[in-house]
Amino acid sequence: MSGSPDGLPPLREVIATHGLAAKKSLGQNFLLDLNLTRRIARAAGPLEGVEVFEVGPGPGGLTRALLIEGAARVVAVERDARCLPALAEVSAAHGGRLEVIEGDALQVQAAEIMTAPWRVVANLPYYVGTELLVRWLTPGSWPPGWESLTLMFQKEVAERIVAGPGSKTWGRLSVLAQWRCDARIAFDLPARAFTPPPKVDSAVVVLTPLPEPRFPAEPRLLDRVVGAAFGQRRKMLRQSLKTATPAAAALCEAAGVTETLRADDVSLEQFCALARALGEASAG
Structure with a gap:
């Protein structure tokens, strides 16, 4: 033993x-x-x-x-x-x-x-x-x-x-x-x-x-935005986000996120803003 x-x-x-x-x-x-x-x-x-x-x-x-x-x-x-x-x-x-x-x-x-x-x-x-x-x-x-x-x-x-x-x-x-x-x-x-x-x-x-997410976002849309951005992480958002929406530049503008950023430099709060903007664009 x-x-x-x-x-x-x-x-x-x-x-x-x-x-x-x-x-x-x-x-x-x-x-x-x-x-x-x-x-x-x-x-x-x-x-x-x-x-x-x-x-x-x-x-x-x-x-x-x-x-x-x-x-x-x-x-x-x-x-x-x-x-x-x-x-x-x-x-x-x-x-x-x-x-x-x-x-x-x-x-x-x-x-x-x-x-x-x-x-x-x-x-x-x-x-x-x-x-x-x-x-x-x-x-x-x-x-x-x-x-x-x-x-x-x-x-x-x-x-x-x-x-x-x-x-x-x-x-x-x-x-x-x-x-x-x-x-x-x-x-x-x-x-x-x-x-x-x-x-x-x-x-x-x-x-x-956490009791609640740090920033409001719909999980499916957040994952879609994040997946698109990191799927082409070396490209600027105005290009990489086209796999999530054809209107990638307009999405960035609506979310208040600079379209020339690359995924590596986008904050959690900005990703959530992009997901909310995608939801609003889809609803519209």
Whole structure:
């Protein structure tokens, strides 16, 4: 035994016992150090009495940390059937507070199985991380059922989420995240912390939803404007926004935004103004 707070063997032993070599096709890189996984769990704030939704638990390193830190219930979605026996051992050791759903997280509606408010804490598989984040940021209504997202990404993705205008990493993810949330990088994790080590470092991002978006805009129209602008980020708005509306220059004028700006230099407030102007032009 490990001397681990939950009495379970170290993750290295669990992986060896169950033959859980990480699969590249599933974007798996396991974090084996319980001190690090508990640090991620604590970044989500005090977990006593809290429900947590986790994606891609693998052999259960972060899962164990969430339960040790006091989560009342953890619902974990795992695609890799090889991991299910190891996760069943975690559930048994923690009095059944862990529920495992075998399947694709893109097909699971957390709002249907969690009790609001819940928190999302996950070391996201690289291949679905960005898509899941966009879905969590664009629910049917706001504020969402989740009260925080504590997510591990490749460091370059994390930097895009928290970037500001004027930076080369300012983009669609930055706008979607910061329009409705406070976003910050809690800490970085070097590639060597993982087994096997990925080619890039990682970072843990914490997003906390605002009661209302920072500036009024219709989500669909905001995404349309932002997608057009960053789709041709080297072009001026009067050109790049033509994929959103033929009258791109008139749209900029109506929004009070200089048409010669490029997407990198357009602020969140200006993007929202462009989205409102697009809505007014469509209504007219």
